[in-house]
Amino acid sequence: METKIGGDRAKEISSRLPFDEAFHTDTIGYAGGLWMLWNSDRVEVSILSSTEQEIHAVVKVLNSNLSWLFTAIYASPRTAERHILWENLNKVAELHNMPWVLAGDFNEPLLNEDKFGGRAVSVNRSLLFKECLDNCGMIDIGFSGPRFTWTNKREVQALIQERIDRFFVNASWCTLYPEARVVHLTRCHSDHCPVMLDMLPTNHMGRKRPFKFQTCWLTDPTFPRIVSHAWRQHNILEGAIETFSKEALVWNKVQFGNIFAKKKKIKARLNGIQKVVGVRPSTFLLELEKELLGELDTILR
Structure with missing residues (x-):
């Protein structure tokens, strides 16, 4: 790139x-x-x-x-x-x-x-x-x-x-x-x-996503409690990681789920607008694209 x-x-x-x-x-x-x-x-x-x-x-x-x-x-x-x-x-x-x-x-x-x-x-x-x-x-x-x-x-x-x-x-x-x-x-x-x-397109529908740590979790003051709770329940690393993964996913859905859903929705709308602008650009669509980009910036901060 x-x-x-x-x-x-x-x-x-x-x-x-x-x-x-x-x-x-x-x-x-x-x-x-x-x-x-x-x-x-x-x-x-x-x-x-x-x-x-x-x-x-x-x-x-x-x-x-x-x-x-x-x-x-x-x-x-x-x-x-x-x-x-x-x-x-x-x-x-x-x-x-x-x-x-x-x-x-x-x-x-x-x-x-x-x-x-x-x-x-x-x-x-x-x-x-x-x-x-x-x-x-x-x-x-x-x-x-x-x-x-x-x-x-x-x-x-x-x-x-x-x-x-x-x-x-x-x-x-x-x-x-x-x-x-x-x-x-x-x-x-x-x-x-x-x-x-x-290179190898596949259908991901129905496939369980692997656990992924989200950097934005570190910005939330309640996140350290999720980590501490997992460590207190187990004496071995493997058990603590398993508990943390499960509890973090539930906590993420409550704390950040709405943000991720909004981000996904805005990007889908932007993609649709950019497809149409490539064929029939208009002032209305270009202004709407700017508004959505502003909303996306607000969410990502």
């Missing part, structure tokens, strides 16, 4: 995230700053090379023993530097025949339908982009969710929206993961929306 943060600050922030391994690139002025984050108990990642615009790595999935090439992209806003990136990708394509995923912010709409508002898509630039993708054997496997991944967040008369954050895969990767799908998730605080590649 592009974070606009590099150096020691990048390392400091990523060390607090729920991943035990990370790799960072430098920013390009006030843009760029690619981070690749992973958990070493799930994948083995070998970094091959990197520039300010790309990270190339071999990913080995530990529970399946499958390996493939993953390239994280932040294409420069400057056309000349994007041309360098396309040339680099062409060279990488000549050096391997592995299953391959390209992912990131390409800063270039590929088709006219990938943009709303502003200047028309440059035919020459999009042809160079497409030529690079063809040379790399890349396939667009489509997406679900809102149509565009970036917005300038302006009023409807000046609104620009683009689909520039993407996943591309080659044919041999498709063979490994034939059910894979791309999802444009709800955009909340950024001008970009998160984009997820779901």
